[in-house]
Amino acid sequence: MIRGLSIIIFALSVLVFPYDAVAHQKLSEYVQHDVTLEAGTTYIDLTLRLTFFDHQAEHQQLLLDSNGDGRFSSAERTAFGKALLKMAEKQVSLHAEGRKLALLPRYDPEIRADPAESGHFEIRLHFFARRSTKIDEGALLEVRSGLFPHIPALTAFRVSGRNGVRISTAGSTHKLTRPANASQPLVLAARLYPRVPQKEAKRLPSEEGNRKAVNGL
Amino acid sequence: MNSLSIRVVLFVLLALGSLPAAQAADAVPGASGLSGTLSQYYGYLLTADKRAELDHVNRRLRETEHGMKHGETEAARAEALRVHGEKAAELLRLLDGIPSLMDVALPGAQPKTGPVELPGDSGAVLFRVNSDAGNPQCMVSELDFADGLNVAQAPGIDPARTTYVLLSLKNVPSRTVSIRVDFATTDGQHYEMPLSLTTPAPGRLQLSVLSDDTGQPAPAMVRLVWKTNNSEYKPRNALDFTSELDSQSAKSTGLRHANLHGKLAGNYWCVPGPTDMTLPPGDWEVVIRRGGEHVPIIDTFTVISGETIERSYRPKRWVDMRKSGWYSGDDHVHFQLLSDYDAKQLMTWLKAEDVHLGNVLKMGDMYRTWFEQRGFGPEYRVQEDDYILVPGQECPRTHGELGHTISLNITDMVRDTAQYYQYDWTFENVAEQGGLSGFAHINSGIFHVHRGMTLIAPEGLIDFAEVLQFANLGTDLYYDFLNLGFKITASAGSDVPWGGTIGEVRVYAHTGKGPFTADKWFDAVERGHTFVTNGPMVDFRVNKAYPGDEIHPKEGKQLRIRARAWGAEGFTTPTKLEIIQHGEVIHSVEADDSNLTELEVDIKIDPGQGSWLAARVEGSEGYRAHTTPVYVVRDSLRFWKYDAVEELLAKRSASLDEIEGIVVDALAKEEKDQIGADKRIEELALQAEALRERVREARRQYDLLHEQYLSEAAARE
Numbered sequence: 001m002i003r004g005l006s007i008i009i010f011a012l013s014v015l016v017f018p019y020d021a022v023a024h025q026k027l028s029e030y031v032q033h034d035v036t037l038e039a040g041t042t043y044i045d046l047t048l049r050l051t052f053f054d055h056q057a058e059h060q061q062l063l064l065d066s067n068g069d070g071r072f073s074s075a076e077r078t079a080f081g082k083a084l085l086k087m088a089e090k091q092v093s094l095h096a097e098g099r100k101l102a103l104l105p106r107y108d109p110e111i112r113a114d115p116a117e118s119g120h121f122e123i124r125l126h127f128f129a130r131r132s133t134k135i136d137e138g139a140l141l142e143v144r145s146g147l148f149p150h151i152p153a154l155t156a157f158r159v160s161g162r163n164g165v166r167i168s169t170a171g172s173t174h175k176l177t178r179p180a181n182a183s184q185p186l187v188l189a190a191r192l193y194p195r196v197p198q199k200e201a202k203r204l205p206s207e208e209g210n211r212k213a214v215n216g217l
Numbered sequence: 218m219n220s221l222s223i224r225v226v227l228f229v230l231l232a233l234g235s236l237p238a239a240q241a242a243d244a245v246p247g248a249s250g251l252s253g254t255l256s257q258y259y260g261y262l263l264t265a266d267k268r269a270e271l272d273h274v275n276r277r278l279r280e281t282e283h284g285m286k287h288g289e290t291e292a293a294r295a296e297a298l299r300v301h302g303e304k305a306a307e308l309l310r311l312l313d314g315i316p317s318l319m320d321v322a323l324p325g326a327q328p329k330t331g332p333v334e335l336p337g338d339s340g341a342v343l344f345r346v347n348s349d350a351g352n353p354q355c356m357v358s359e360l361d362f363a364d365g366l367n368v369a370q371a372p373g374i375d376p377a378r379t380t381y382v383l384l385s386l387k388n389v390p391s392r393t394v395s396i397r398v399d400f401a402t403t404d405g406q407h408y409e410m411p412l413s414l415t416t417p418a419p420g421r422l423q424l425s426v427l428s429d430d431t432g433q434p435a436p437a438m439v440r441l442v443w444k445t446n447n448s449e450y451k452p453r454n455a456l457d458f459t460s461e462l463d464s465q466s467a468k469s470t471g472l473r474h475a476n477l478h479g480k481l482a483g484n485y486w487c488v489p490g491p492t493d494m495t496l497p498p499g500d501w502e503v504v505i506r507r508g509g510e511h512v513p514i515i516d517t518f519t520v521i522s523g524e525t526i527e528r529s530y531r532p533k534r535w536v537d538m539r540k541s542g543w544y545s546g547d548d549h550v551h552f553q554l555l556s557d558y559d560a561k562q563l564m565t566w567l568k569a570e571d572v573h574l575g576n577v578l579k580m581g582d583m584y585r586t587w588f589e590q591r592g593f594g595p596e597y598r599v600q601e602d603d604y605i606l607v608p609g610q611e612c613p614r615t616h617g618e619l620g621h622t623i624s625l626n627i628t629d630m631v632r633d634t635a636q637y638y639q640y641d642w643t644f645e646n647v648a649e650q651g652g653l654s655g656f657a658h659i660n661s662g663i664f665h666v667h668r669g670m671t672l673i674a675p676e677g678l679i680d681f682a683e684v685l686q687f688a689n690l691g692t693d694l695y696y697d698f699l700n701l702g703f704k705i706t707a708s709a710g711s712d713v714p715w716g717g718t719i720g721e722v723r724v725y726a727h728t729g730k731g732p733f734t735a736d737k738w739f740d741a742v743e744r745g746h747t748f749v750t751n752g753p754m755v756d757f758r759v760n761k762a763y764p765g766d767e768i769h770p771k772e773g774k775q776l777r778i779r780a781r782a783w784g785a786e787g788f789t790t791p792t793k794l795e796i797i798q799h800g801e802v803i804h805s806v807e808a809d810d811s812n813l814t815e816l817e818v819d820i821k822i823d824p825g826q827g828s829w830l831a832a833r834v835e836g837s838e839g840y841r842a843h844t845t846p847v848y849v850v851r852d853s854l855r856f857w858k859y860d861a862v863e864e865l866l867a868k869r870s871a872s873l874d875e876i877e878g879i880v881v882d883a884l885a886k887e888e889k890d891q892i893g894a895d896k897r898i899e900e901l902a903l904q905a906e907a908l909r910e911r912v913r914e915a916r917r918q919y920d921l922l923h924e925q926y927l928s929e930a931a932a933r934e
Binding site: 032034036043071074102104105106107108126128130154155156157158159160161166167168169177190193 | 250253254256257275276279280283358359364474476477478479480482661662663687688689715717792835836837838839
């Protein structure tokens with residue numbers, strides 16, 4: 001019951017009482033979204049690393065420390081993570097050629113915060129979606145994030161492929177920022193490219209050189 | 218299938234027959250939570266072949282949980298429940314197969330004989346409580362010794378169920394430690410079990426990175442990952458930048474999260490030289506980078522308890538841009554430079570990333586400054602070999618008004634809050650000092666930078682624009698100004714500490730032959746002889762002109778455009794090379810073979826009525842490069858995108874309207890005595906007339922451009 005209540009309070013705090021939202025934006029008042037999309041043949045993995053700076057970090061720490069004892073207990077982290085996932089369910093999505101994919105948490109949220117470091121608060125959310133056969137090579141993938149809408153957002157977007165899948169970022173980078181209270185989410189685009197046939201791993205000449213360097217010492 | 222797994226399947230089948238699927242969703246409560254934690258951190262408990270199976274089971278459990286709740290039909294939800302039961306049973310089979318699984322029978326919670334061996338200072342213990350009870354449930358618990366506790370809590374044990382408890386242990390003291398595990402049952406009983414944990418004797422790593430140029434130890438960016446649980450370890454001698462980064466933000470430490478793509482993305486430490494450190498035994502991965510001109514090294518090795526392993530790496534240069542006169546720089550590094558120690562710290566980082574010129578920016582806003590410098594000008598440059606640090610400034614910076622500006626190669630800080638919104642005043646003063654000025658964050662367009670650019674561009678004071686930052690190339694705003702016929706050099710800056718690491722994006726300037734000097738580099742930037750990149754290299758010429766040059770083709774002569782893009786095989790290879798004219802792609806080549814490391818264009822085009830031409834490169838994943846344009850000018854014509862001029866002028870007019878709007882708002886607040894302590898608004902109101910005059914002047918200049926647009930019509934027919 002208490003946990004449920006704290007989730008509600010958390011959500012309300014984030015949604016209704018944003019800290020110093022618009023008036024005086026500077027880089028440290030942004031929440032930085034480091035978004036990583038890794039495409040494989042069966043699954044597409046999405047990781048959001050949200051870093052809060054300075055007093056935004058302090059604000060998140062206050063929310064995390066729901067009993068105010070100055071420590072971040074495992075129960076508090078779990079409750080905070082659940083509340084985040086609930087928000088993310090509605091506010092984070094992955095699309096292939098405009099079609100929304102079922103995006104599910106791969107791991108539980110990670111909350112990286114230390115009461116002794118008030119300026120540091122980091123959240124990691126891990127998701128995945130099944131890559132259906134309908135997602136062709138050449139398909140445009142879009143990550144949309146409306147998390148923490150009242151805090152301006154700045155994004156770094158990275159992509160990678162595995163098992164021979166090729167992918168590259170795409171689209172206008174002007175969508176990589178989102179002002180506070182924007183009605184539209186961040187939209188990050190990447191395109192899949194024809195898959196590279198898997199060959200036997202080719203050793204780079206430099207690797208051979210490196211091994212010589214290792215062996216020679 | 219063992220008896221427990223059979224019971225799970227039977228339970229699910231019974232649930233299917235008697236309950237709506239959603240109600241029966243907790244067939245094995247906590248299964249996905251445990252599978253996720255186990256898969257993410259403690260895969261070492263399983264054999265290698267079982268880890269991939271666990272990852273699949275974890276995903277399927279989560280998919281079927283979703284299906285049980287959100288399946289479109291009752292049948293779909295029931296099917297999801299059935300599969301969920303199967304996957305839960307598979308998970309339990311995997312758990313039952315873990316060699317170190319510890320059975321606990323309550324009441325009693327007998328102590329295990331002998332200590333539990335952990336792989337290092339973190340690890341996990343898996344308990345199976347009351348294995349005969351059936352109806353299994355799963356839970357995850359954690360004990361972090363950094364919290365000063367030695368009791369692990371395992372609450373919510375249902376005596377009627379078999380409970381799998383994954384106890385996650387962090388920061389475990391070395392050698393042997395005694396703890397208690399408190400199994401608390403749902404009927405209010407507590408059973409404490411003493412448990413001894415041991416960690417193995419560490420092994421020792423002696424790691425050195427050699428320069429490919431000299432063969433001698435050199436600074437490098439290093440990531441060390443313990444494959445046992447994928448945790449990252451700080452090299453013992455890694456630099457800490459906390460104080461020099463002015464304690465700004467959560468990212469002001471020595472741990473740098475590089476904004477790179479693919480397998481190079483992630484955390485690195487700056488390691489100044491050979492290191493010697495103890496590590497938990499097991500398999501390790503090391504990633505070593507020495508900037509964009511070296512092939513990164515990704516290697517694995519095994520640390521054996523009590524033994525020493527020596528590893529020496531020599532990242533190979535895949536290209537040496539210096540040989541063709543191109544030197545890398547970062548236009549946007551924040552770092553306090555008040556002592557020789559500070560300088561040594563930053564110089565080490567610069568060398569580790571192999572960036573030849575770092576512009577170290579003192580930062581200011583209306584209220585204060587950060588990242589203090591000893592001074593500005595040539596006497597305050599720091600040079601070692603062909604690596605140079607040059608103090609500059611990021612100021613004025615207004616976040617809600619006109620954007621952030623950067624001034625490079627200054628001899629004195631230019632800052633007067635009484636003229637803070639008069640960016641032209643700053644730029645003119647910097648120009649008088651022989652410095653260069655431009656706008657930051659153009660790639661993302663934040664802080665209303667379009668307003669500041671609109672105000673200053675007609676005066677010809679913008680030397681450069683940051684079009685590549687935080688791993689992203691953004692050219693929309695840049696192209697708008699080029700398309701109006703303004704010459705602006707493409708630049709790039711990491712913006713550390715908000716960015717990841719120095720040189721994660723870089724601007725290359727062509728300094729030509731002879732020894733490298735800072736003056737040559739700035740002269741090249743002033744002339745626009747640059748390209749920006751976060752990976753691939755690009756060479757671009759129109760006839761014999763370099764980026765930034767202006768050419769006047771003769772009537773009837775075609776332009777020869779040659780471009781070449783190349784990258785490090787397996788990392789930054791180009792996939793597409795485009796020739797851009799007025800922001801449009803006029804020619805493109807794509808790699809049809811991923812093993813290609815190079816793309817080339819050699820075409821001829823009609824010069825038409827003038828334009829700007831540039832090369833743009835897309836690399837694998839998100840790697841990008843872009844040149845400053847070559848400006849093709851026909852007599853009496855501007856090189857602008859003629860057909861778009863009216864639309865572009867309208868955009869600039871709208872930006873000027875916005876500036877007038879913020880001035881009006883500030884004056885209204887002043888009128889109503891609502892400014893309070895907001896110096897930002899106070900100064901805006903005080904400088905209102907001066908700013909309005911500049912807006913009027915900008916409008917006059919844009920009107921003149923419109924007149925030129927009309928007057929060129931006849932010549933262009």
